[in-house]
Amino acid sequence: MPEIHVVRKDNSHLYEHYFDSYFRLRYDIYVKQRKWMALDRPDGREIDQFDTKEAVYLFAIDAGQLIGAMRAVPTLSPTLMSDIFPYLNLRGPIRRPDVYELSRVFVIPERRGEHVGPRVEMLLLTAIMEYGISIGLTAFSIVLESWWLPRFERIGWKAHPLGLPHQMDGMSVLAVLVDCDEATWKSLCGQLGMSGPTLTWRGLSDVNRRALPALSVLPPAAAQQTR
């Protein structure tokens, strides 16, 4: 099972060897596959103005290989929504210490739609909720493709729209605010059959973390043994 690592300015030196492949993967996925040509760069790495010291990354690592990732940027700093897509948000700018904006959520093509073990994207969506609770966030803002909405609804991610969907390069895109709360995290863990936290906080022992709620739901394997 992949490990989900928290990577931020205070421990990024431990993950330096992953960053090159991380930015190359982003180039492969967003420029080569999805053709977001505005992100094109001659060096074959996709890095934008939001990859600052404030950015927090979740790296999904399996047997030493980066297989998926997600980026979270504090909304007190510039974000995609505030600087690039302000027209997607009709409810007014979000600049709050308890809200981070998620972007660049991906799983490498070879690891999508797996039927063995939990799905990597589900692990990432569960892990970011765990991170949010741990550092005291209440919501995530996201600019995303509209087809994510039913998937969010199905897994219990509560999304609130901030404006109308817009067509962008042939895809329908909109801005949402998603609740970050304990009930959602517990429900996600239950769906994945996880009995405890999943995040790896290497080199981050100084970070002040809030306690996570106890998981009352037993995973299927444990339920079986108690019968």
Added chain:
Amino acid sequence: MQGIESYWGRRALDFVDAIEASATGASVMSQFEKVIRDLGFHAYIMAGIPEPGQTLAQVTVANGWPLEWFELYNRENLSAVDPVPRHCFNTLNPFEWKDAPYDRERDVAARNVMTRACDFRFHEGFCIPIHYDDATGAISMAGERPYLDAETKSALHLMSVFTHGRLRALTRSGPQGPSRRLSETEAEVLRWAARGKTAWETSRILGISERNVRWHLEEAQRKLMAPNKTATVARALVNREIMI
């Protein structure tokens, strides 16, 4: 454009706020019907795309078609030839019915569906595909001369997806709806089958006879009209009659 957009943008956001605060499916649907009526639609449906062996009625989440059309559509299994649901498998984006591709010369069955729909004042339609990992559904609506400019389409898209999501959330939290066909024991037996348990193992776990387990599996298979045990589990999962 900005003026219209902020009007429909604001209206769509207010709509979503209102249905999120609504406690019953009936209230959610009456608000949805009102707002689409204002945009010129007099009929709608929210449903999964029927798989072979399924009728539309079995996968319907909310039915706002005229009764006669719904019955005709089911009786003649028009979902098998209708180009609109078929196109949902090929696109992530909402589309107008007239943009659902089919061979207008040769595909007589598809042309017939579109023609017969006109008898019900379905002259123009708008369809929003809903994609999950393992299933596809759609929200489809029709009218004589609906408003279908870019802004109203965006608003319809947003309002429809959230209405569909809200209905599902209300169904999930409330008592089992009438759409559910399996008994509690049948569902329990299938849940264990989904986890790879044999009939014998399930009989040990549930403390009933193996013969009894097999009987419940047979019953579930019959109710879901599935060809074998694997397909029964798959259908029960897709239809959300069981969850693992």
